[in-house]
Amino acid sequence: xxxxxxxxxxxxxxxxxxxxxxxxxxxxxxxxxxxxxxxxxxxxxxxxxxxxxxxxxxxxxxxxxxxxxxxxxxxxxxxxxxxxxxxxxxxxxxxxxxxxxxxxxxxxxxxxxxxxxxxxxxxxxxxxxxxxxxxxxxxxxxxxxxxxxxxxxxxxxxxxxxxxxxxxxxxxxxxxxxxxxxxxxxxxxxxxxxxxxxxxxxxxxxxxxxxxxxxxxxxxxx
Amino acid sequence: xxxxxxxxxxxxxxxxxxxxxxxxxxxxxxxxxxxxxxxxxxxxxxxxxxxxxxxxxxxxxxxxxxxxxxxxxxxxxxxxxxxxxxxxxxxxxxxxxxxxxxxxxxxxxxxxxxxxxxxxxxxxxxxxxxxxxxxxxxxxxxxxxxxxxxxxxxxxxxxxxxxxxxxxxxxxxxxxxxxxxxxxxxxxxxxxxxxxxxxxxxxxxxxxxxxxxxxxxxxxxxxxxxxxxxxxxxxxxxxxxxxxxxxxxxxxxxxxxxxxxxxx
Ligand SMILES: [Fe+2]
Ligand SMILES: [Fe+2]
Numbered sequence: 001x002x003x004x005x006x007x008x009x010x011x012x013x014x015x016x017x018x019x020x021x022x023x024x025x026x027x028x029x030x031x032x033x034x035x036x037x038x039x040x041x042x043x044x045x046x047x048x049x050x051x052x053x054x055x056x057x058x059x060x061x062x063x064x065x066x067x068x069x070x071x072x073x074x075x076x077x078x079x080x081x082x083x084x085x086x087x088x089x090x091x092x093x094x095x096x097x098x099x100x101x102x103x104x105x106x107x108x109x110x111x112x113x114x115x116x117x118x119x120x121x122x123x124x125x126x127x128x129x130x131x132x133x134x135x136x137x138x139x140x141x142x143x144x145x146x147x148x149x150x151x152x153x154x155x156x157x158x159x160x161x162x163x164x165x166x167x168x169x170x171x172x173x174x175x176x177x178x179x180x181x182x183x184x185x186x187x188x189x190x191x192x193x194x195x196x197x198x199x200x201x202x203x204x205x206x207x208x209x210x211x212x213x214x215x216x217x218x219x220x221x222x
Numbered sequence: 223x224x225x226x227x228x229x230x231x232x233x234x235x236x237x238x239x240x241x242x243x244x245x246x247x248x249x250x251x252x253x254x255x256x257x258x259x260x261x262x263x264x265x266x267x268x269x270x271x272x273x274x275x276x277x278x279x280x281x282x283x284x285x286x287x288x289x290x291x292x293x294x295x296x297x298x299x300x301x302x303x304x305x306x307x308x309x310x311x312x313x314x315x316x317x318x319x320x321x322x323x324x325x326x327x328x329x330x331x332x333x334x335x336x337x338x339x340x341x342x343x344x345x346x347x348x349x350x351x352x353x354x355x356x357x358x359x360x361x362x363x364x365x366x367x368x369x370x371x372x373x374x375x376x377x378x379x380x381x382x383x384x385x386x387x388x389x390x391x392x393x394x395x396x397x398x399x400x401x402x403x404x405x406x407x408x409x410x411x412x413x414x415x416x417x418x419x420x421x422x423x424x425x426x427x428x429x430x431x432x433x434x435x436x437x438x439x440x441x442x443x444x445x446x447x448x449x450x451x452x453x454x455x456x457x458x459x460x461x462x463x464x465x466x467x468x469x470x471x472x473x474x475x476x477x478x479x480x481x482x483x484x485x486x
Contacts, residue, residue, distance in 0.1 A: 027260055027261055027262045029262070031261050031263065032258055032261045038256075048410070052410075093410060096256055096258070096259075097256065097403055099255065099415075100409070100410050100411055102412070104411040104412050105411070155261065166261060168258060168259060168261070169260075
């Protein structure tokens, strides 16, 4: 539990190391359209809220199951990856000046509670939650990747005059790709650790999927 | 792992894509969001448009004489060789009331917001902390009202008309956002909102105070603003410790967590 306290207290800084290095001679590309900006704003808001949620879910699971010798390093590993995802989107949100989700306090309490309560219900229950969440998030990230690669390549490079994606967009795509792959790693971990032995599996799986989808829907907008 | 990628919801993308094109129409209406480093950022008030050239001339030359009125804009248009009767066609009205005096008031807000940043970037860096920079930017922005202060009540009167108030609030939010960001705010949660809300409130109160202030160099107004911002600072700290308390003492209150979960 003390580790949980420590992690919570020390997560403040958001640094340049998470961003595409700033262009040395000012902008490289023509202006984004308002629609493109609105889309990026939304992507960063929902992903930040999601990674905040993931971070706190694993924090809750760790608080509940950290005494478990085998599970401790497994959860710790996934949690560390979520901490990195979360820090990355915090840096993107603050530096690219998007507003965070207004419901952040609810995400914090809800996610930590889901992790903690899920963990207290036992290993299989917790892993079934992870399975459900990561299933939704995988699809969510794939959708974003498709829109980013299809709709942001039409902007002119100021030097060459060619239409390309800027380094800023490419960086965002790369981060999301890495995170998506790590999330599907979490899904596999959950399956390996008996997620499907939870009873009633379908209820937990569908229930948590629904919660996750609802949260995604709300965090995109509010 | 692969099934995840293959089984992606194609329909979801189809839902999102129209947003990209449909939203473009009502574009310049949104409050500013997402600021790019790699893409050119449009200026707050584009000086190359005829509309803004007329407004700029009205603002610098005629507002000090005839106030924030349609007359000021008409005279500026005439001085630039534009027929004042054709302004309805030239202007890209931001409010449904097509109120020329409101456009002039908005021009002041945008111009002053831009100036606040351009004039003070270097000076702000030398200040020791976020709170000092916050006070500094608010003071500088208030002082940008000085050239038009005698007529500023007219602009405020326009801004609070029911048909104009949403545009005014948008610009007020943009100002509070700029001030907070330039001062160094990097909040990632609810504090982001409470800070901007409080900065906007402190700013509006200070502007109202300024209308009646006769002290040299508006010293009393600056002091008033500084006191309000001290209160903002206190507010933010109280909020954050409350949240920590909630997270760690509230976990035994499972019911509360459940109700949060239901809320999704
Ligand atoms: Fe993640
Ligand atoms: Fe994950």
